[in-house]
Amino acid sequence: MQRAALLALLVLWTMAGPAIAATVGTETGLPIPRYVTLRAKEVNVRAGPGVRYPIEWVYQRPNLPVEVIAEFDTWRKIRDPDGTEGWVHQQMLSGRRAVLVIGAERLLRRTPEPNAPTVARLEIGVIGWLDGCRQDWCEVDVAGMDGWIPRSHIWGVRADEALNK
Template structure:
Protein backbone atom coordinates (compact mmCIF):
# COMPACT_ATOMS: atom_id res chain seq x y z
CA UNK A 1 0.00 0.00 0.00
CA UNK A 2 2.84 2.37 0.89
CA UNK A 3 4.46 1.74 -2.52
CA UNK A 4 1.14 2.50 -4.23
CA UNK A 5 0.81 5.81 -2.32
CA UNK A 6 4.38 6.80 -3.23
CA UNK A 7 3.75 5.89 -6.88
CA UNK A 8 0.52 7.90 -6.85
CA UNK A 9 2.30 10.91 -5.32
CA UNK A 10 5.08 10.63 -7.91
CA UNK A 11 2.55 10.46 -10.76
CA UNK A 12 0.62 13.44 -9.44
CA UNK A 13 3.79 15.46 -8.98
CA UNK A 14 5.10 14.73 -12.51
CA UNK A 15 2.46 16.81 -14.36
CA UNK A 16 2.94 19.67 -11.91
CA UNK A 17 6.68 19.62 -12.51
CA UNK A 18 6.11 19.41 -16.27
CA UNK A 19 3.69 22.32 -16.04
CA UNK A 20 6.22 24.37 -14.08
CA UNK A 21 8.87 23.55 -16.64
CA UNK A 22 6.64 24.44 -19.60
CA UNK A 23 5.61 27.60 -17.73
CA UNK A 24 9.26 28.54 -17.43
CA UNK A 25 9.75 27.80 -21.12
CA UNK A 26 6.64 29.80 -21.93
CA UNK A 27 7.91 32.86 -20.08
CA UNK A 28 11.28 32.54 -21.78
CA UNK A 29 9.49 32.42 -25.16
CA UNK A 30 7.41 35.52 -24.59
CA UNK A 31 9.92 37.54 -26.56
CA UNK A 32 10.19 35.22 -29.59
CA UNK A 33 7.49 33.46 -31.61
CA UNK A 34 7.67 29.67 -31.60
CA UNK A 35 6.72 29.43 -35.28
CA UNK A 36 8.50 32.40 -36.87
CA UNK A 37 11.28 33.34 -34.45
CA UNK A 38 10.04 36.93 -34.71
CA UNK A 39 9.41 39.10 -31.65
CA UNK A 40 6.21 38.58 -29.64
CA UNK A 41 4.40 40.87 -29.34
CA UNK A 42 4.93 42.66 -32.66
CA UNK A 43 2.87 44.89 -34.90
CA UNK A 44 1.63 43.84 -38.34
CA UNK A 45 -1.16 44.97 -40.67
CA UNK A 46 -4.36 43.30 -41.88
CA UNK A 47 -3.88 42.39 -45.51
CA UNK A 48 -7.45 41.86 -46.76
CA UNK A 49 -10.76 43.74 -46.85
CA UNK A 50 -12.36 40.98 -44.79
CA UNK A 51 -10.46 39.04 -42.15
CA UNK A 52 -12.19 36.30 -40.15
CA UNK A 53 -11.20 36.37 -36.49
CA UNK A 54 -11.69 33.00 -34.79
CA UNK A 55 -11.96 31.92 -31.18
CA UNK A 56 -9.03 29.53 -31.60
CA UNK A 57 -6.16 28.67 -33.97
CA UNK A 58 -7.87 26.74 -36.77
CA UNK A 59 -10.85 26.57 -39.12
CA UNK A 60 -12.67 24.24 -36.71
CA UNK A 61 -13.04 27.19 -34.31
CA UNK A 62 -16.02 29.50 -34.88
CA UNK A 63 -15.64 32.95 -36.39
CA UNK A 64 -16.03 35.43 -33.56
CA UNK A 65 -16.13 38.54 -35.76
CA UNK A 66 -14.89 39.86 -39.11
CA UNK A 67 -12.54 42.80 -39.52
CA UNK A 68 -13.57 44.87 -42.53
CA UNK A 69 -10.78 47.39 -42.53
CA UNK A 70 -7.73 46.63 -44.69
CA UNK A 71 -4.37 47.95 -43.49
CA UNK A 72 -5.54 48.14 -39.86
CA UNK A 73 -2.56 47.76 -37.52
CA UNK A 74 -2.81 44.79 -35.13
CA UNK A 75 -0.46 43.28 -32.60
CA UNK A 76 0.57 39.61 -32.81
CA UNK A 77 0.51 38.30 -29.23
CA UNK A 78 0.85 34.53 -29.87
CA UNK A 79 1.62 32.01 -32.61
CA UNK A 80 0.41 28.47 -33.26
CA UNK A 81 1.31 26.71 -36.50
CA UNK A 82 0.03 29.01 -39.30
CA UNK A 83 -2.26 30.96 -36.95
CA UNK A 84 -1.58 34.22 -35.17
CA UNK A 85 -3.43 35.54 -32.14
CA UNK A 86 -3.88 39.25 -32.67
CA UNK A 87 -5.03 42.23 -30.62
CA UNK A 88 -6.47 45.43 -32.07
CA UNK A 89 -6.13 48.97 -30.72
CA UNK A 90 -9.27 48.51 -28.60
CA UNK A 91 -7.87 45.37 -26.94
CA UNK A 92 -10.02 42.82 -28.78
CA UNK A 93 -8.22 39.51 -29.40
CA UNK A 94 -8.69 36.52 -31.68
CA UNK A 95 -6.96 34.16 -34.09
CA UNK A 96 -6.34 34.79 -37.81
CA UNK A 97 -4.48 32.86 -40.49
CA UNK A 98 -0.99 34.21 -41.20
CA UNK A 99 -1.91 34.81 -44.86
CA UNK A 100 -4.26 37.60 -43.72
CA UNK A 101 -1.35 39.59 -42.23
CA UNK A 102 1.30 41.80 -43.79
CA UNK A 103 4.63 42.93 -42.40
CA UNK A 104 4.18 46.39 -43.94
CA UNK A 105 3.41 48.65 -41.01
CA UNK A 106 0.66 51.12 -40.37
CA UNK A 107 -0.45 53.12 -37.34
CA UNK A 108 -3.87 54.40 -36.33
CA UNK A 109 -4.56 57.84 -34.88
CA UNK A 110 -6.04 57.51 -31.39
CA UNK A 111 -8.12 59.57 -28.95
CA UNK A 112 -8.26 63.01 -30.63
CA UNK A 113 -7.60 65.04 -33.77
CA UNK A 114 -3.84 65.17 -34.38
CA UNK A 115 -1.74 67.49 -36.51
CA UNK A 116 0.47 65.98 -39.18
CA UNK A 117 3.59 68.17 -39.19
CA UNK A 118 6.19 68.77 -41.88
CA UNK A 119 9.10 68.16 -39.49
CA UNK A 120 9.44 66.24 -36.18
CA UNK A 121 8.84 69.27 -33.94
CA UNK A 122 5.85 70.96 -32.28
CA UNK A 123 6.91 74.26 -33.88
CA UNK A 124 6.78 72.75 -37.38
CA UNK A 125 3.83 73.90 -39.52
CA UNK A 126 0.89 71.50 -39.73
CA UNK A 127 0.22 69.81 -43.07
CA UNK A 128 -3.07 68.10 -42.20
CA UNK A 129 -5.50 67.40 -39.37
CA UNK A 130 -6.04 63.69 -38.76
CA UNK A 131 -9.21 62.43 -37.08
CA UNK A 132 -9.15 59.49 -34.65
CA UNK A 133 -9.29 56.26 -36.65
CA UNK A 134 -7.21 57.51 -39.59
CA UNK A 135 -4.71 54.87 -40.71
CA UNK A 136 -1.26 56.00 -41.87
CA UNK A 137 1.62 54.06 -43.40
CA UNK A 138 4.56 53.96 -40.98
CA UNK A 139 7.87 54.93 -42.55
CA UNK A 140 10.22 55.60 -39.63
CA UNK A 141 10.35 56.60 -35.97
CA UNK A 142 12.95 58.75 -34.24
CA UNK A 143 12.75 59.49 -30.54
CA UNK A 144 9.20 60.79 -29.87
CA UNK A 145 8.21 61.24 -33.54
CA UNK A 146 7.13 58.91 -36.35
CA UNK A 147 7.23 59.69 -40.05
CA UNK A 148 4.06 58.55 -41.78
CA UNK A 149 2.27 58.81 -45.11
CA UNK A 150 -1.46 59.51 -45.32
CA UNK A 151 -3.26 59.89 -48.66
CA UNK A 152 0.00 60.78 -50.42
CA UNK A 153 1.10 63.31 -47.77
CA UNK A 154 4.33 62.60 -45.88
CA UNK A 155 4.66 64.09 -42.42
CA UNK A 156 5.37 63.55 -38.74
CA UNK A 157 3.17 62.55 -35.80
CA UNK A 158 4.05 62.21 -32.13
CA UNK A 159 4.61 58.55 -31.28
CA UNK A 160 2.13 58.78 -28.41
CA UNK A 161 -0.65 60.01 -30.72
CA UNK A 162 -0.83 56.75 -32.65
CA UNK A 163 -1.22 53.03 -31.95
CA UNK A 164 0.86 50.52 -33.86
CA UNK A 165 4.40 51.24 -32.71
CA UNK A 166 6.04 50.62 -29.34
CA UNK A 167 7.36 53.46 -27.20
CA UNK A 168 10.88 51.99 -27.26
CA UNK A 169 10.83 50.64 -30.82
CA UNK A 170 13.19 51.88 -33.50
CA UNK A 171 11.71 51.94 -37.00
CA UNK A 172 14.07 52.61 -39.89
CA UNK A 173 13.18 53.70 -43.43
Protein backbone atom coordinates in the same frame (compact mmCIF):
# COMPACT_ATOMS: atom_id res chain seq x y z
CA MET B 1 27.16 32.69 1.16
CA GLN B 2 28.23 31.33 -2.24
CA ARG B 3 25.58 28.64 -2.10
CA ALA B 4 22.86 31.28 -1.47
CA ALA B 5 24.10 33.42 -4.35
CA LEU B 6 24.20 30.41 -6.68
CA LEU B 7 20.68 29.42 -5.62
CA ALA B 8 19.41 32.97 -6.21
CA LEU B 9 21.05 33.01 -9.65
CA LEU B 10 19.47 29.65 -10.50
CA VAL B 11 16.02 30.88 -9.42
CA LEU B 12 16.40 34.06 -11.53
CA TRP B 13 17.58 32.06 -14.55
CA THR B 14 14.64 29.64 -14.21
CA MET B 15 12.17 32.52 -13.98
CA ALA B 16 13.75 34.45 -16.87
CA GLY B 17 13.99 31.43 -19.19
CA PRO B 18 10.28 31.25 -20.08
CA ALA B 19 10.03 35.05 -20.27
CA ILE B 20 12.88 35.19 -22.77
CA ALA B 21 11.42 32.32 -24.82
CA ALA B 22 8.02 34.04 -24.87
CA THR B 23 9.50 37.10 -26.60
CA VAL B 24 10.05 35.17 -29.84
CA GLY B 25 7.37 33.45 -31.91
CA THR B 26 7.55 29.66 -31.84
CA GLU B 27 6.61 29.40 -35.53
CA THR B 28 8.37 32.39 -37.10
CA GLY B 29 11.16 33.33 -34.72
CA LEU B 30 9.90 36.92 -34.98
CA PRO B 31 9.34 39.10 -31.90
CA ILE B 32 6.19 38.63 -29.82
CA PRO B 33 4.43 40.99 -29.52
CA ARG B 34 4.87 42.68 -32.90
CA TYR B 35 2.72 44.90 -35.08
CA VAL B 36 1.39 43.90 -38.51
CA THR B 37 -1.57 44.96 -40.66
CA LEU B 38 -4.70 43.26 -41.94
CA ARG B 39 -4.13 42.32 -45.58
CA ALA B 40 -7.67 41.76 -46.88
CA LYS B 41 -10.98 43.62 -47.05
CA GLU B 42 -12.55 40.89 -44.91
CA VAL B 43 -10.64 39.01 -42.23
CA ASN B 44 -12.31 36.30 -40.15
CA VAL B 45 -11.35 36.30 -36.48
CA ARG B 46 -11.79 32.92 -34.82
CA ALA B 47 -12.10 31.77 -31.23
CA GLY B 48 -9.06 29.51 -31.63
CA PRO B 49 -6.23 28.65 -34.02
CA GLY B 50 -7.99 26.66 -36.74
CA VAL B 51 -10.98 26.48 -39.06
CA ARG B 52 -12.82 24.21 -36.61
CA TYR B 53 -13.14 27.17 -34.24
CA PRO B 54 -16.12 29.48 -34.76
CA ILE B 55 -15.77 32.88 -36.41
CA GLU B 56 -16.35 35.45 -33.68
CA TRP B 57 -16.37 38.51 -35.93
CA VAL B 58 -15.11 39.79 -39.29
CA TYR B 59 -12.83 42.79 -39.73
CA GLN B 60 -13.72 44.91 -42.73
CA ARG B 61 -10.86 47.37 -42.57
CA PRO B 62 -7.81 46.54 -44.70
CA ASN B 63 -4.47 47.90 -43.45
CA LEU B 64 -5.70 48.16 -39.86
CA PRO B 65 -2.70 47.75 -37.56
CA VAL B 66 -2.96 44.83 -35.14
CA GLU B 67 -0.57 43.29 -32.66
CA VAL B 68 0.51 39.64 -32.94
CA ILE B 69 0.56 38.29 -29.38
CA ALA B 70 0.88 34.52 -30.01
CA GLU B 71 1.56 31.98 -32.75
CA PHE B 72 0.34 28.46 -33.38
CA ASP B 73 1.17 26.69 -36.64
CA THR B 74 -0.15 29.01 -39.42
CA TRP B 75 -2.40 30.95 -37.03
CA ARG B 76 -1.66 34.21 -35.24
CA LYS B 77 -3.44 35.50 -32.17
CA ILE B 78 -3.92 39.23 -32.63
CA ARG B 79 -5.01 42.18 -30.52
CA ASP B 80 -6.67 45.17 -32.16
CA PRO B 81 -6.46 48.83 -31.06
CA ASP B 82 -9.51 48.33 -28.80
CA GLY B 83 -7.86 45.39 -27.01
CA THR B 84 -10.04 42.71 -28.61
CA GLU B 85 -8.20 39.44 -29.25
CA GLY B 86 -8.72 36.51 -31.61
CA TRP B 87 -7.05 34.17 -34.09
CA VAL B 88 -6.47 34.82 -37.80
CA HIS B 89 -4.65 32.88 -40.50
CA GLN B 90 -1.19 34.21 -41.28
CA GLN B 91 -2.16 34.83 -44.93
CA MET B 92 -4.57 37.53 -43.77
CA LEU B 93 -1.68 39.56 -42.28
CA SER B 94 1.01 41.72 -43.82
CA GLY B 95 4.33 42.73 -42.32
CA ARG B 96 3.95 46.25 -43.73
CA ARG B 97 3.59 48.64 -40.82
CA ALA B 98 0.73 51.07 -40.37
CA VAL B 99 -0.47 53.20 -37.46
CA LEU B 100 -3.87 54.40 -36.29
CA VAL B 101 -4.53 57.94 -35.04
CA ILE B 102 -5.87 57.81 -31.47
CA GLY B 103 -7.30 60.12 -28.81
CA ALA B 104 -8.40 63.22 -30.71
CA GLU B 105 -7.85 65.09 -33.94
CA ARG B 106 -4.09 65.26 -34.50
CA LEU B 107 -1.76 67.36 -36.61
CA LEU B 108 0.64 65.86 -39.12
CA ARG B 109 3.75 68.08 -39.10
CA ARG B 110 6.35 68.77 -41.81
CA THR B 111 9.23 68.04 -39.39
CA PRO B 112 9.42 66.29 -36.01
CA GLU B 113 8.89 69.46 -33.96
CA PRO B 114 5.82 70.66 -32.04
CA ASN B 115 5.69 74.02 -33.85
CA ALA B 116 6.55 72.79 -37.36
CA PRO B 117 4.15 73.69 -40.19
CA THR B 118 1.04 71.52 -40.42
CA VAL B 119 0.77 69.12 -43.36
CA ALA B 120 -2.72 67.81 -42.46
CA ARG B 121 -5.32 67.46 -39.71
CA LEU B 122 -5.99 63.81 -38.95
CA GLU B 123 -9.24 62.50 -37.47
CA ILE B 124 -9.34 59.70 -34.90
CA GLY B 125 -9.13 56.35 -36.68
CA VAL B 126 -7.16 57.53 -39.71
CA ILE B 127 -4.62 54.94 -40.86
CA GLY B 128 -1.18 55.93 -42.11
CA TRP B 129 1.78 53.93 -43.35
CA LEU B 130 4.68 53.97 -40.91
CA ASP B 131 7.97 55.07 -42.45
CA GLY B 132 10.08 55.24 -39.28
CA CYS B 133 10.44 56.80 -35.85
CA ARG B 134 12.95 59.05 -34.13
CA GLN B 135 12.63 59.24 -30.36
CA ASP B 136 9.12 60.61 -29.67
CA TRP B 137 8.12 61.25 -33.31
CA CYS B 138 7.13 58.94 -36.16
CA GLU B 139 7.11 59.66 -39.88
CA VAL B 140 3.96 58.50 -41.62
CA ASP B 141 2.33 58.63 -45.04
CA VAL B 142 -1.39 59.37 -44.92
CA ALA B 143 -3.09 59.29 -48.33
CA GLY B 144 0.12 60.42 -50.03
CA MET B 145 0.89 63.17 -47.51
CA ASP B 146 4.16 62.63 -45.66
CA GLY B 147 4.74 64.10 -42.23
CA TRP B 148 5.56 63.59 -38.58
CA ILE B 149 3.31 62.83 -35.62
CA PRO B 150 4.13 62.27 -31.95
CA ARG B 151 4.42 58.58 -31.13
CA SER B 152 1.92 59.04 -28.29
CA HIS B 153 -0.78 60.10 -30.80
CA ILE B 154 -0.76 56.82 -32.72
CA TRP B 155 -1.34 53.12 -32.10
CA GLY B 156 0.78 50.53 -33.86
CA VAL B 157 4.26 51.25 -32.57
CA ARG B 158 5.69 50.56 -29.12
CA ALA B 159 7.04 53.42 -27.01
CA ASP B 160 10.48 51.76 -26.84
CA GLU B 161 10.61 50.50 -30.42
CA ALA B 162 13.46 51.78 -32.59
CA LEU B 163 12.41 52.18 -36.23
CA ASN B 164 14.93 53.82 -38.48
CA LYS B 165 14.03 54.83 -41.99
